[in-house]
Amino acid sequence: MTVSDPKHDVPEGAREKDQITTDPSNPSERMRAGSMTLTLAPWVIATVVLIFLPMFFTNNSTLTIMNQMSITIVFALAYNMLLGQGGMLSFGHAVYAGVGGFACMHIMNMSDFFETIPLVILPVFGGLFGMGLAMIVGSFSTRSAGTVFAMISLGVGELIAACSVIIVAFFGGEEGISGDRTYAQPFFGVEFLQQIEVYYLTIAWLVISAALMYLWSRTPVGRMANAVRDNPERAQFLGYSARWVRYYSFIASGFFCGIAGGLFAINYEILTEENLNTASSGVILLVTFLGGVGFFFGPIIGAIAFTLLQTVLSLSTELWAFYAGTLFVATVMFFPGGLAGLIMMHVPAFKLGKASGLVMPYIKTLLPGAIGLLGLAALVEMTFHFRHAATGDVEMTLFWTTFNSHEVLPWIIAGAVTVIGLGIAKVTAPSLKEAWNEANTAGGAS
Amino acid sequence: MSTPALELTGLKKSFGKAEIIRGIDLSIGKAERHAIIGPNGAGKSTLFNLITARFAPTAGTVKLHGENLAGLEPFQINRKGLSRSFQITNIFPAMTVFENVRCALLWAQGYKYSFWHLVNSKRDLTEGAEAILDQINLLERRNLPAGTLSYAEQRALEIGITIAGGADVIMLDEPTAGMSNTETDYITDLILKVTAGKTLIMVEHDMGVVFGLADRISVLVYGEIIATGAPADVRADARVQEAYLGAALEAEH
Numbered sequence: 001m002t003v004s005d006p007k008h009d010v011p012e013g014a015r016e017k018d019q020i021t022t023d024p025s026n027p028s029e030r031m032r033a034g035s036m037t038l039t040l041a042p043w044v045i046a047t048v049v050l051i052f053l054p055m056f057f058t059n060n061s062t063l064t065i066m067n068q069m070s071i072t073i074v075f076a077l078a079y080n081m082l083l084g085q086g087g088m089l090s091f092g093h094a095v096y097a098g099v100g101g102f103a104c105m106h107i108m109n110m111s112d113f114f115e116t117i118p119l120v121i122l123p124v125f126g127g128l129f130g131m132g133l134a135m136i137v138g139s140f141s142t143r144s145a146g147t148v149f150a151m152i153s154l155g156v157g158e159l160i161a162a163c164s165v166i167i168v169a170f171f172g173g174e175e176g177i178s179g180d181r182t183y184a185q186p187f188f189g190v191e192f193l194q195q196i197e198v199y200y201l202t203i204a205w206l207v208i209s210a211a212l213m214y215l216w217s218r219t220p221v222g223r224m225a226n227a228v229r230d231n232p233e234r235a236q237f238l239g240y241s242a243r244w245v246r247y248y249s250f251i252a253s254g255f256f257c258g259i260a261g262g263l264f265a266i267n268y269e270i271l272t273e274e275n276l277n278t279a280s281s282g283v284i285l286l287v288t289f290l291g292g293v294g295f296f297f298g299p300i301i302g303a304i305a306f307t308l309l310q311t312v313l314s315l316s317t318e319l320w321a322f323y324a325g326t327l328f329v330a331t332v333m334f335f336p337g338g339l340a341g342l343i344m345m346h347v348p349a350f351k352l353g354k355a356s357g358l359v360m361p362y363i364k365t366l367l368p369g370a371i372g373l374l375g376l377a378a379l380v381e382m383t384f385h386f387r388h389a390a391t392g393d394v395e396m397t398l399f400w401t402t403f404n405s406h407e408v409l410p411w412i413i414a415g416a417v418t419v420i421g422l423g424i425a426k427v428t429a430p431s432l433k434e435a436w437n438e439a440n441t442a443g444g445a446s
Numbered sequence: 447m448s449t450p451a452l453e454l455t456g457l458k459k460s461f462g463k464a465e466i467i468r469g470i471d472l473s474i475g476k477a478e479r480h481a482i483i484g485p486n487g488a489g490k491s492t493l494f495n496l497i498t499a500r501f502a503p504t505a506g507t508v509k510l511h512g513e514n515l516a517g518l519e520p521f522q523i524n525r526k527g528l529s530r531s532f533q534i535t536n537i538f539p540a541m542t543v544f545e546n547v548r549c550a551l552l553w554a555q556g557y558k559y560s561f562w563h564l565v566n567s568k569r570d571l572t573e574g575a576e577a578i579l580d581q582i583n584l585l586e587r588r589n590l591p592a593g594t595l596s597y598a599e600q601r602a603l604e605i606g607i608t609i610a611g612g613a614d615v616i617m618l619d620e621p622t623a624g625m626s627n628t629e630t631d632y633i634t635d636l637i638l639k640v641t642a643g644k645t646l647i648m649v650e651h652d653m654g655v656v657f658g659l660a661d662r663i664s665v666l667v668y669g670e671i672i673a674t675g676a677p678a679d680v681r682a683d684a685r686v687q688e689a690y691l692g693a694a695l696e697a698e699h
Contacts, residue, residue, distance in 0.1 A: 215564065216561060218564045218565055218566060219560060219561040219562070219563055219564060219565065220552045220557035220558070220559070220560045220561075220563060220565055221559045221560060221561045222561065223545070223548070223549060223552070223565055224549065224552065224559075226538075226540075226541065227538055227541070227549045230538045230539065230540050230541065231536065231537070231538050231539075233500075233520075233536065234532075234536045234537065234538065234607070235521075235549070236519070236520040236521045236524070237498070237520055237521070237524050237529065237530055238521075238524065238549060238550050238552070238553060238607070238611060239521050239524040239525045239552075239553030239554065239611060240521055240552075240553060241519065241521045242521075244559060245559070248559055248561070252561070
């Protein structure tokens, strides 16, 4: 071979590194959705964990959180079929889940029909309605990607959300539509009266949907979705219409969004305007991006993390949305690969067998950093309490400690913790960086 | 006489008042290797873009195997057996080399918009893509992201993508631009190898490549073809010498 060949005689380890390094700051690598080779093992493990999870978390509120998580995972994965795999940024995706959910609620209320079908197949109807809407909207919105697509998705999303108070017959106006899932035909004697039964229905759909969406990314049309995302013009000159590829992705995404909507209907037995509006669309974008759009499993991590923030953190602070927003901004700025990207960053170090060298530097930097951030959060909470608590209410409880937010001492302590924690993190950061470089370099003293 | 592979009649293109292509008539036979040369700004790339429907012509027709291509989209033209490369490397940089070629095979092998086949389990796709990689000597680079290849390797990959679909009319836009001499020789051999028996239309600046490869040459100057013919005839043509070639040949010797 006459071509100059710089990588030819590089040692084997380094070449492998070339293949798997993911630099989250590099957009082309960050967007490498679906190119991960996942074997069957993670699927089996995840399914087994899901099946046995209720044995450890028995109370109903935990089950509710886990159901919420599963629904968000399906929705976020469906959303990432567009954002991560197809390169289409949709600002109005809640409507596909919402319309699917509303359709399911109406089916629940059609008692003659509803009592002839088992509840477990209800999400399929949600999927079909979500898909139907996606077929209509996609027919004109997928003509181009980029800003035009984003603006149309936003406009259509707003339009349908606005319809919720206009077309009262379908959307039920401000009260929304409610129903009763237990009127369905019993499924092998199960009437879905209990939360645990709904949990198993939900995770069954979660596993099926996730598997189907993963398989979709391995089909010709799924691969071409990546191709069109990266280079629509080249795809056109390979015989594929970029528009049709986008359209098919959009329809598939609409179907799985509708499934998520159907699961929502089964879980909550009520749908309102809130399921359609821009805020919900924004949340799913946030969830997906937080998890990482570049990897198939990114949205799963994002949905788990976000649901925990939303449910657990909101129990302890009114300001949870502020922290979620801060986390989102930090993700966009510092880890555009999301949580999944953060995890995958460590794969090269593991492959080189040097990951253990990172443990101590991580503890030295991240532990004080985390304590410093908690101190900062304490300052935020105290400021909030100082400004917004009812007059005369000066007592607040933070980190299991009750104190007077109008005294100076707690402020000094929180301030000191913040400064010292972040200070130590700043001082130790260079040695972490050094350890990081060392762990990602092949050969040398280890 | 058999139908020409590609036939241009009265082809014109204006951008606003500027007439870039000013009436081109050209007929390229089957299995002919045709080079289009001309000074910078003569409209060579524009002509390519007109043929492949990247731009719509202002007037005139393009016929592929006797079939008028007017109104067709690039992907439809591609399906009729015309494939092209680009002046600026145009591949899928984030995908692996193998996947680049496999994407180029999907339509040609009849998978279309299928969502009921899994690409990894299709032996015809894997073997087909590997055969192409073997032809363009990139088998060893199979699993690297295409964006990490050297420039010459990326150009070779683009040629591989262009021919993978089995098109019988191949258009290459300056395949050796920006290459060293050894790289140019390598790509020239590669082009000869992979386009054997196919119709080849190429824009090229390197006169060595042009005279080594082409059966016929067209000289494009200011949007018009001033001469078409065998390399020796074109070289001897007085108008060509005056307009362009003389200077270029002198520069080379």
